[in-house]
Amino acid sequence: MSTDTAPDADATPKIEVTPDAADEALGLLESEELDTGVAGLRLFVQQGGCAGLSYGMRFDEEPEEDDTVYEHHGLRVFVDPASMNYIEGSVVDYEDGLQGAGFHVENPNVVSECGCGESFRT
Structure with missing residues (x-):
């Protein structure tokens, strides 16, 4: 498992989390009675949607062995x-x-999105 908690000043973190997203996710983790020092938000891509790929998010109790782990504003x-x-x-x-509340991923690799914004293509 690799950890990227303090990237070099010259290096751009591969995944960032805004303070608002971290606060919301930490609150949800705590409401699920998960240890925020170990548990975290899993961000993944899966096949699906009209454009081919979609984002998935869930809470995991701990990272998998081959995961990259980032920490931003206290959220893993x-x-x-x-x-x-x-x-x-x-x-x-x-x-x-x-139009509702929720997490949003701003992905610089996306070349097109479906009309509803639920799926994408890179």
Whole structure:
């Protein structure tokens, strides 16, 4: 398992999390009675949707052996190697607006998204 908690000043973190997203996820982890020092948010990519790929998120009690682990604003984020190929450089944010609240991934690798915004292609 590799850990990327303090990247070099010259290096850009491969996955970032905004303070709002970290606060929301930490609150949810705590409500599930998970240890935020070990547990974290798993961010992954799966086949599906009209554009071919979609994001998935869930809470895991601990990272898998081959995960890259990031820590931003106290939140641990787990990413498997296959998903990293699609989401490297992404930013996870939390939005609370008129059309509902939820996590959003801003992915610089996306070349097109479906009309509903639920799936993408790189």
